Amino acid sequence: MNNIEKKLNKSADALVREKKADILKYCGIKIKEKSGFKKEKLFNALIAAAVVIFLVSFAVICYIPIAYKNARQIEESTEAVTGSDAAAPEKKSGAYIFNGLRSAGEPPFPLPEGIPDVKNGYYVYSGIGYDDYVKSGETLKDNGYDYDSTGFGNRYYHRFFIREDSIVYVNYDKEIKEFEIFWYKKSPYAPENGVTEDEAARMLYPEKSSSKLKLHPLDITPEGFYEKTGAQIFVAPTFSFDRYDKMGQPEMKMAENKNYFDCVTLIKDGKSFTVDYDCIASADIDGDGKGEICILNYGITSGVFTFGFCALTDKDPYSGYFQCNHMRLSFAEKDGELKVCGTLKNDETRYYDIKIEKFGGKEYINLYSDGKPLPNWSIPPAFVSSET
Amino acid sequence: MPDKSKNAACEKALMKLAAGDNEALSRLYDIIGKRVYFIAFSVLGNHFDAEDAAQQTFLEILKCAKSYSGGGAYSWITSVAYNQAHKILRKRKPEQELDDAEETEFYDTDPAERLTLLDALDRLPPEDRRIVTLHVLCDMRYAEIAAETGTTEAAIQKRYARAIEKIKKYYGKR
Structure with a gap:
């Protein structure tokens, strides 16, 4: 098999592997995760959780008396300035009511490594290679996102990932090696x-x-x-x-x-x-x-x-x-x-x-x-x- | 021709499926999913419909596993894939051809080497693309492709070599 054939096969394998979940889902079959790596991860997570619980308990026992004292002091000083029944601000005409702003709130997934330039809801990373762009998709999948679809041109790549609570867009400009990521929250409501x-x-x-x-x-x-x-x-x-x-x-x-x-x-x-x-x-x-x-x-x-x-x-x-x-x-x-x-x-x-x-x-x-x-x-x- | 181990693995998974173990479909997909998908792609010429045909094929396998009488699981599944792809092809309206061809520019592509595959394969003329797909991705021999396309083995061989050259040239430009 020559090099071109090998590359085609490799691409085809990846494509078919990726479509597996969708195709089997259509037949009513849900794929089970391979367990080896996950079990190891679970074990590590349990150990980590046990250590965290111990440390938090210790900290709480030491901290409660001090915190209670400080809280009372703050409460007393606030009451003195505002009174305890301060009214909620009145709604202004033309005011913001409810939003679905791009990348609002905390990221619902771990952001890629590096320091992003955050503008207009876009998290932009510079100097990112194509492999790292692909890796970001794998990270999202590890965090429960389903790959939805991809569009591409010769220079720009666009991918979408879906989870119950959010949609994540991942864009990559191959020429200037710029990578951006942003998300929208999905509606938690299922109207009657x-x-x-x-x-x-x-x-x-x-x-x-x-x-x-x-x-x-x-x-x-x-x-x-x-x-x-x-x-x-x-x-x-x-x-x-x-x-x-x-x-x-x-x-x-x-x-x-x-x-x-x-x-x-x-x-x-x-x-x-x-x-x-x-x-x-x-x-x-x-x-x-x-x-x-x-x-x-x-x-x-x-x-x-x-x-x-x-x-x-x-x-x-x-x-x-x-x-x-x-x-x-x-x-x-x-x-x-x-x-x-x-x-x-x-x-x-x-x-x-x-x-x-x-x-x-x-x-x-x-x-x-x-x-x-x-x-x-x-x-x-x-x-x-x-x-x- | 399928290799014996793949045929045997398909046979085993199909038997499990027939016995009511639906999860065997996942195993079956691992063995023959690529062939099913690219058989459909060779007939339909775009990834969008190929995915639909693959879905229908596996649904059909799930439904009909009990009626499978044994002997040639690999060939049986291949023929189911062909049937499903041709079904979609027949349903396809004439004016849809162009639209779907346009769609492949943007849909159903993915990371890593995916660009390589789509760029290279999609840029080939339909007949060349079909030959490369069947030979490289569906493991079909030249003789089988010749029988399938109604031409000679030598013609397929030549055409295949030319198609691979075109792909190489395309790489050279990138």
């Missing part, structure tokens, strides 16, 4: 009148029996439903069905797209609405006390950097196209409100306030930084010149 992940997938891919195409409920709305419309929200790292344009306008429905993109799908009463997205969050941006589903997208222009902001509601979506210097975008929570956060090439971070404003009787989204609005291509020029 909603559809399951499988039902949602079957609805959107009626002709596909493959387990490859999956939808995942996103932890973005209270109780698993979007409160304004009662729709459920799912994301799909890979998809193969119609989607709407970046602004969520149904009349601008794009041709069926079979490429790799992230998209968000709202499902209600057997109907679905899909729009592609880069970043998503839920917040009350129009001040009516209920959240909107806010979606950020990179624009479709070439030569000039633009991005889109679309907020889905129970009526027409609020939307806007904005032009600025190239930025990496995300949503962020700042001062108790949802803001658009952009990181420029020189690492400068800008936060933009989100405002709904009326121009010519129609409501538009505007973004302000230090009182100045970003150029908004959606607002008719006459209003832009007079208002800004």
Whole structure:
């Protein structure tokens, strides 16, 4: 067997090994983990746990009397300043309600070694070789993640991993050896009148029996439903069905797209609405006390950097196209409100306030930084010149 | 032709499956999963459908293990894989061909050497890809492929050598 044949065989072996779980799952068979290594791990873990329990018990016995004394002192001094029944802060109009921000909270898995540059919810590692990128996938699998699917080009690699509580995206740029990882929380809710992940997938891919195409409920709305419309929200790292344009306008429905993109799908009463997205969050941006589903997208222009902001509601979506210097975008929570956060090439971070404003009787989204609005291509020029 | 040890191992796993030990399907997958998958890939030309065909094949094996009469487990499973792949091929709408071909650019790839496999194999013309897949990944001899594709052994051999050259050239460029 020559070298090429060996390489092909090696690749094929890896591919088939990886598909084993999915294929057998389809037949109703769950693969048992090989036990040798796991047993050894379990034994080590038990020894470690016993040592930790002993040390913690010892520390607690020594620490309790001191801690109790300190706690009483702190309690007394706090009561003196605020009174014991300090009221909870009032909810502001336009305030953040509930979110599914990218990489929010503690990482649900051990991060790769090294010090990442954390920006806009992306954990970026530089100088990473391809092998280390592959190794990161193995670490995720060891932590209970199922490999979902991969897309690749000649330079960029994208992988998705799914666990009950989260979706992890792992991207790698082979040319500049940059590796990034981020995650979204999956919804812990299984709404009574909603559809399951499988039902949602079957609805959107009626002709596909493959387990490859999956939808995942996103932890973005209270109780698993979007409160304004009662729709459920799912994301799909890979998809193969119609989607709407970046602004969520149904009349601008794009041709069926079979490429790799992230998209968000709202499902209600057997109907679905899909729009592609880069970043998503839920917040009350129009001040009516209920959240909107806010979606950020990179624009479709070439030569000039633009991005889109679309907020889905129970009526027409609020939307806007904005032009600025190239930025990496995300949503962020700042001062108790949802803001658009952009990181420029020189690492400068800008936060933009989100405002709904009326121009010519129609409501538009505007973004302000230090009182100045970003150029908004959606607002008719006459209003832009007079208002800004 | 399957080697005797693989055939015997398949036979044993199939018997266990027929006796109600469903976990034997996992063992069966280890032995013949690669062949099933790439038989389907050789027929369907994309990983997306190949996975579907592999799923259907193993489901069929699970359902029909009891009716398997013994003798040639390896060949029997291979023919089930062919049948399932052809079933999907027949169901496939004509306009789907192009779309699915586009999909393989992005789906079902994986780490390490995976790029090597897909890049190299997917860039071959369909007939060359089929020959390389059957010979290298499904352990089929030139004569078997010739019978399968309705051509001569010498033609397959030549075509195979040319396909391997193309893959080598592609490596050279990377």
